Structure formats: structure tokens, C-alpha cells
Amino acid sequence: MVKVIVIFSKFIATIVGSMLLAVGINAFLVPHHLIDGGIIGIALILHYYFHVQTGMTMLFLSLPICLLAAYYEKAYFLNSLEGLLVSSLFIDLFSPIRSQFHATTLESALLGGIIIGIGVALMLKYETSTGGTDLLARVISKTTSINIAIIIILLDGLIVMAGFALFDLKSFLCSCLAIVIVAFITSSIVKNEG
Structure with a gap:
């Protein structure tokens, strides 16, 4: 019974977390051409320049990484695969909300980062x-x-630098702000809850 509750809780967290991710990206980042770190950031850059679906692009870019991870970290791979599939789907399903919110670029960086x-x-x-x-x-x-934090910072830094080369200074700085807020909120909640 406890195992069923754990699986159900993880499933609900994946659904709700993916929905929040999809809202933050579609309602606040995309309308102002802001990026996030990681594969999502690369998928957003490709979306802005080639008009591809962000979630589907994120899925395709992540699959080779998932296959590599399956070799080294099977349990974490399975959990991440579930999160990847659900969040990719929700990011594309929620794309119609891109024109529903009317916030400034700075407000969007703040709200998007928090969500x-x-x-x-x-x-x-x-x-x-x-x-x-x-x-x-x-x-x-x-x-x-x-240290994993150093690796994440380096990888995200490379993606942000690509954004600097492609976007204007305002979009670049607001993207950096959004990324810092995402990191701060994430680490605060995980640290306090863990």
C-alpha cells in the first residue's frame, strides 16, 4: 500500500510540476523570447529561430542523454524519462496560452522563473x-x-552564452534573471523540504 502511495505521489508531482513548467515557459518566457538553462533553453532557442515545437524539440534533444543515463543510472533514468515525456507533452499542449498574459519582459522573467x-x-x-x-x-x-552543481552551472552557462550571441541585451539579462530565480526557488524548496 505504501508503494502505491509513493508511486501515485510521484505521478501527481510529475503532472503538477510539468504543468507549472509549461505555464512558466509558455505564458512568460516565450512571449518575450527569454530562455531557460539546460535542454529547455536549447529547445527555446531552436523554437525562436526555426519555429519548431519546444516540447518535442526538448524530447528529441534529451533522448541521447537519457540513453547514456540508462547505462549509468537506471533508476534515475526511469524517473527522468517519465518527467521528460510528461513535461514535453505539456509544454506543447500549453502553447496556446502564449498570448494570454500581458506582462513586461522583467515581470515575465520574475514570474516565469518563480513558476x-x-x-x-x-x-x-x-x-x-x-x-x-x-x-x-x-x-x-x-x-x-x-560536483554536480559545478557541471550544471557550466552547461547552463554555455547555453546562456549562446543566448547572448543570439538575443538583444535586454532579453539576455532577463533570461539570466529568470535562470537565477529558477535556481534559487528550486534550491530553496528542495533544501527546505528535503
């Missing part, structure tokens, strides 16, 4: 995630003994 941070933290609290660079960082950390 995405809560969604990511909820998923992490129940040991699931969207996979992507966090999963890659986990594998690299495990195989090299480099």
Missing part, C-alpha cells in the same frame, strides 16, 4: 525531473567525481 522553479522543485522533491542537462550532469558527476 518554473516551483515546478522543477516539485518534480525533484519526488525524485523525477525533465532529464536533459541535469541528467547529463548527474552522469558526468558520477563518472568524474566533479
Whole structure:
């Protein structure tokens, strides 16, 4: 019975966390061409320039990382795969809300960062995630003994620098703000709840 409750709780956390992620991305980041870190950031850059679906792109970009992780971290791979599939689906399903909110770029960076941070933290609290660079960082950390936080910062930093080369200064700075807020909210909630 306890195992059923744990599985159900993880499923609900994945659904709610993915919905929050989808709202944060579609309602606040996309309308102002802001990016997030990780695979989501790469998927957003590709969306802005090639008009591809963000969630589907995120899924395709994450699959090779998931296959690599399956070799090193089977349990975490399965949890991340579930989170990846659900969040990718919700990001694309929620795309119609992109024109529903009318916030400034700064307000969107703040609100988007908060909402995405809560969604990511909820998923992490129940040991699931969207996979992507966090999963890659986990594998690299495990195989090299480099601190996972340093690896995540380096990977996200590369993606943000790509954003700097592609976007105007305002979008770049607001994207950096959103990423910092996501990290702060996520670490605060996971630390306080863990």
C-alpha cells in the first residue's frame, strides 16, 4: 500500500510540476523570447529561430542523454524519462496560452522563473525531473567525481552564452534573471523540504 502511495505521489508531482513548467515557459518566457538553462533553453532557442515545437524539440534533444543515463543510472533514468515525456507533452499542449498574459519582459522573467522553479522543485522533491542537462550532469558527476552543481552551472552557462550571441541585451539579462530565480526557488524548496 505504501508503494502505491509513493508511486501515485510521484505521478501527481510529475503532472503538477510539468504543468507549472509549461505555464512558466509558455505564458512568460516565450512571449518575450527569454530562455531557460539546460535542454529547455536549447529547445527555446531552436523554437525562436526555426519555429519548431519546444516540447518535442526538448524530447528529441534529451533522448541521447537519457540513453547514456540508462547505462549509468537506471533508476534515475526511469524517473527522468517519465518527467521528460510528461513535461514535453505539456509544454506543447500549453502553447496556446502564449498570448494570454500581458506582462513586461522583467515581470515575465520574475514570474516565469518563480513558476518554473516551483515546478522543477516539485518534480525533484519526488525524485523525477525533465532529464536533459541535469541528467547529463548527474552522469558526468558520477563518472568524474566533479560536483554536480559545478557541471550544471557550466552547461547552463554555455547555453546562456549562446543566448547572448543570439538575443538583444535586454532579453539576455532577463533570461539570466529568470535562470537565477529558477535556481534559487528550486534550491530553496528542495533544501527546505528535503
